[in-house]
Amino acid sequence: MAPTQPYAIAVDLGGTNLRVAAFNAGFERLETRAQATQVSGGAAAAVEKLCQCVEEMTARRGPPLGVGIAFPGQVDGESGRIRIAANLPGWAGFELRSTLSARLPYHIRLEHDGTAAAIGEFWRGAGAGSDSMAMITLGTGVGSAMIVNRRVWRGQDGGAPELGHVAVDYKGPACGCGGRGCLETYVSAPGIAALARRHCGEAVVTARRLSDLAQAGHRGALEVWDEMATILAAGLAGWINLLDLPLYVIGGGVSRSWPVFESKLRRELEQRSFRYRRGRTRVVRSQLEEAGLTGAAALILSPALEDFPGPSALTSA
Ligand SMILES: [Zn+2]
Numbered sequence: 001m002a003p004t005q006p007y008a009i010a011v012d013l014g015g016t017n018l019r020v021a022a023f024n025a026g027f028e029r030l031e032t033r034a035q036a037t038q039v040s041g042g043a044a045a046a047v048e049k050l051c052q053c054v055e056e057m058t059a060r061r062g063p064p065l066g067v068g069i070a071f072p073g074q075v076d077g078e079s080g081r082i083r084i085a086a087n088l089p090g091w092a093g094f095e096l097r098s099t100l101s102a103r104l105p106y107h108i109r110l111e112h113d114g115t116a117a118a119i120g121e122f123w124r125g126a127g128a129g130s131d132s133m134a135m136i137t138l139g140t141g142v143g144s145a146m147i148v149n150r151r152v153w154r155g156q157d158g159g160a161p162e163l164g165h166v167a168v169d170y171k172g173p174a175c176g177c178g179g180r181g182c183l184e185t186y187v188s189a190p191g192i193a194a195l196a197r198r199h200c201g202e203a204v205v206t207a208r209r210l211s212d213l214a215q216a217g218h219r220g221a222l223e224v225w226d227e228m229a230t231i232l233a234a235g236l237a238g239w240i241n242l243l244d245l246p247l248y249v250i251g252g253g254v255s256r257s258w259p260v261f262e263s264k265l266r267r268e269l270e271q272r273s274f275r276y277r278r279g280r281t282r283v284v285r286s287q288l289e290e291a292g293l294t295g296a297a298a299l300i301l302s303p304a305l306e307d308f309p310g311p312s313a314l315t316s317a
Contacts (some may be wrong), residue, residue: 004061009054009106010296011069012113013037015087015140018046019290020053022061023297027124031057032293043082043094051103058106066107068299070116070292071096074159080110084159086176087140109299112159113292114143115152117251120295122147123302125287126249133247134239135286136163138232138254142184148245151306164188168234183235187228189254196224211257222260229261233268240273240281251286258285 005024012019018037022030033053037046054067073085073092080097100108111119118127118135127133131150137143142164146153154160164184165177172181173194185191189207196205200220205213213221236248250258262285269276269283276283288294 007061007064008297008300009057009064009067010293010300011050011054011067012116012290012293012296013046013050013069013071014113014292015072018050018053019293020050020057021293021297022057022064023294023301025065025301027294027297027301030061033057037088043088043091043096044099046088047096047099051100054104064106064300066109066300067100067104068109068111068116068296069100070111070113070296072113074112075110077158107300111295111299112145115145115154116295116299117143117286117288117291118145118147118249118295119152119298119302119305120288120291120293121249121251121286122305123298124294125291126284127247130247132245133249134161134163134243134245135249135251135291136236137252137291138187138189138250139252140189142188143252146243146245147305148308151308153308163235163239166235166238168231183231186231187235187254192224192228192254195227196221199224199227207254207257211260214257214260225257225261226264229264230268232261233265233272236265236283237269237273237276240269240275244275244281246280246282248281248283249286250283251288251291255285 007022007024010021010023016037017034019034021032024030072087074083076083082091082094082096085091114137117137121127121135132148134146144161144163146161165179165182167179167181168183169181173185174180175182175185192207193205196210210221210224214225
């Protein structure tokens with residue numbers, strides 16, 4: 001086999017798609033493979049597919065510098081066992097790290113996908129040059145992650161922070177977490193669709209369709225986005241007042257609609273957060289198209305970010 005350039009394998013194991021990519025040390029993507037995740041087949045079938053993709057790549061390219069994996073749930077740092085995976089039914093309790101290590105003889109790092117996205121933006125996107133930032137990912141749910149002075153804040157149980165489960169209305173709709181009126185119930189993609197139903201009475205409309213309608217000047221759709229921006233600002237203003245970080249990055253699929261909600265979001269933040277009004281807080285849209293995948297590569301290619309004391313890092317040799 002001809003020698004190839006040093007590279008890392010990045011894996012984004014999503015609820016619907018498995019993506020495996022090779023990145024060189026300069027973060028250029030050399031190739032990407034995408035496959036539907038067999039959620040119904042359970043963890044073992046999906047991990048088998050993941051291992052096949054990695055083995056096929058290493059057979060052609062030689063051993064990688066390591067394999068970084070963004071996973072949509074919480075992994076126990078010490079055992080590598082899945083703790084919680086809300087979007088991957090049947091995965092809780094699965095021994096992810098030992099299953100992977102038995103098959104793939106490489107340096108493997110596992111990371112929660114929301115945190116991986118933040119790590120991607122921190123090194124290669126909107127956070128480049130910053131020491132501290134928070135990221136909010138608006139998609140099927142609301143993910144969040146926080147990096148403070150180049151260390152990842154995970155709280156004592158490893159799952160923090162959870163901006164999506166901060167209440168913006170104590171009498172609001174019931175949330176799957178047990179709370180009411182959580183930010184996630186309004187500003188996730190399904191939350192925005194529910195706002196639209198309450199506003200316009202339309203039977204079924206997706207966040208993406210609402211974005212198209214708003215960009216075409218549809219008045220009802222613009223009202224929905226204004227309300228979404230107001231609610232997001234209410235949650236984010238609390239975070240900005242509480243944390244006073246220099247940078248907040250908004251990512252995820254819903255952030256594609258940034259042009260339709262940015263100005264209202266800023267007006268509301270100006271109104272609601274005295275810290276934002278000082279003008280030293282940046283709130284920006286994510287820069288990376290696939291922040292989770294870039295973050296998975298960064299787990300291998302960039303200097304590791306330490307955790308705050310508490311839960312251990314999700315690293316195996
Ligand atoms: Zn909640």
